[in-house]
Amino acid sequence: MKAWLICIDDTDDIGTKGTGEIAEEIAAKLAPRVPQDARPAITRFVTRHQLFVHPDIPYTSHNSAMCFQVETDFDFAEIKAICIAHLKQESAAAADPGLAILDLESDYNIGQLIAFGKQSKVEVKTKEQAYQLAAELGVDLSEHGGTGQGIIGSLAGLGLRLSGQDGRVKGQLTLGEDHDESAVVQPSVAQMLKQTGLQAAISTTGEILNHDEQISLTGQIKAVYTQHQFALLVSNESGEWRNATKQQLKPY
Amino acid sequence: MQQWFIQVNDLWQFKFGVEDYAPAREAAKDCSVFLSDDEDEHTDNVARSCFNCMYRRWQPSSFQCHKRSAAVASTCVS
Numbered sequence: 001m002k003a004w005l006i007c008i009d010d011t012d013d014i015g016t017k018g019t020g021e022i023a024e025e026i027a028a029k030l031a032p033r034v035p036q037d038a039r040p041a042i043t044r045f046v047t048r049h050q051l052f053v054h055p056d057i058p059y060t061s062h063n064s065a066m067c068f069q070v071e072t073d074f075d076f077a078e079i080k081a082i083c084i085a086h087l088k089q090e091s092a093a094a095a096d097p098g099l100a101i102l103d104l105e106s107d108y109n110i111g112q113l114i115a116f117g118k119q120s121k122v123e124v125k126t127k128e129q130a131y132q133l134a135a136e137l138g139v140d141l142s143e144h145g146g147t148g149q150g151i152i153g154s155l156a157g158l159g160l161r162l163s164g165q166d167g168r169v170k171g172q173l174t175l176g177e178d179h180d181e182s183a184v185v186q187p188s189v190a191q192m193l194k195q196t197g198l199q200a201a202i203s204t205t206g207e208i209l210n211h212d213e214q215i216s217l218t219g220q221i222k223a224v225y226t227q228h229q230f231a232l233l234v235s236n237e238s239g240e241w242r243n244a245t246k247q248q249l250k251p252y
Numbered sequence: 253m254q255q256w257f258i259q260v261n262d263l264w265q266f267k268f269g270v271e272d273y274a275p276a277r278e279a280a281k282d283c284s285v286f287l288s289d290d291e292d293e294h295t296d297n298v299a300r301s302c303f304n305c306m307y308r309r310w311q312p313s314s315f316q317c318h319k320r321s322a323a324v325a326s327t328c329v330s
Contacts (some may be wrong), residue, residue, distance in 0.1 A: 014306055014307065014318070015287075015306065018290040018292070018293075020290065020292050021290075048292055053310045053311060053312055054312060055311070055312075059309075060309070061289070061293075061306065061307075061308060061309045061310065061318075062289075062293055062309075062310050063310070064293075168292065170292050171291075171292065172291070219297070220291070245297045246294050246295050246296055246297045247273070247295065247296070247297065249295075250295045
């Protein structure tokens with residue numbers, strides 16, 4: 001089985017299915033979960049990567065790309081065909097979808113890819129720049145409707161995911177079947193990691209919590225990708241570790 | 253409407269930037285066409301907030317309300 005990193009961008013429009021949901025659906029088609037596996041492999045978490053917000057960039061409303069890793073027996077041609085078929089089926093008519101596929105076992109310059117991702121958060125990039133870099137690095141980059149402008153974000157999303165320091169994990173985490181988000185629960189870090197499949201609890205200041213520390217969780221429980229780990233983001237409020245608010249999650 | 257937005261060309265732009273949550277919540281509470289975006293795109297813990305609305309389009313220092321520009325039957329405009 002080989003590992004691939006896949007990123008899509010600019011597939012939606014107001015009122016249509018979101019790009020993150022489409023990414024999850026593609027991941028499920030490429031690597032279906034076995035019935036006894038209650039949770040997806042953590043590497044398959046879809047991460048959302050915020051890109052540059054600028055008047056010259058024709059995003060719909062927020063300009064973010066969605067990236068995920070899959071381990072699969074499908075070969076490259078099969079993977080690409082599955083991705084394209086799903087994008088064609090689910091993308092909004094007014095969208096400009098882009099698709100980037102990276103063989104993680106290939107010999108590519110990770111530094112250049114990460115640099116492109118970071119630059120795409122602070123400056124306007126062109127399709128030509130994206131295609132040129134993709135050709136140099138051996139990343140498969142393709143457009144699937146409209147202007148195809150989404151290729152820029154899809155390439156950038158690969159780089160940002162590889163940086164290990166960017167992105168919010170799509171969706172919410174649950175702490176078992178009986179989890180009630182209106183209640184406050186206070187597991188240890190170790191218990192939370194076991195229940196969610198995450199790798200760490202990391203504070204908004206970058207501190208990695210010890211496994212025996214207690215955290216106070218309520219509301220929507222969200223994770224981020226930081227320090228190369230899928231982590232619960234927490235903040236210290238009056239001596240108590242609490243899951244991050246939407247406002248605190250925003251910079252990720 | 254004009255409490256929270258100014259008209260720039262054909263679009264309504266939020267007056268209070270990207271960090272001032274109270275007016276974004278007030279404006280959404282007063283809006284009959286608020287439509288929640290995907291939860292993953294929310295940036296305000298209070299669900300009904302213009303910051304969480306599908307019709308906002310982020311700009312570098314604020315957002316534009318696209319529902320209003322579309323002039324769809326709306327009771328937001330007061």
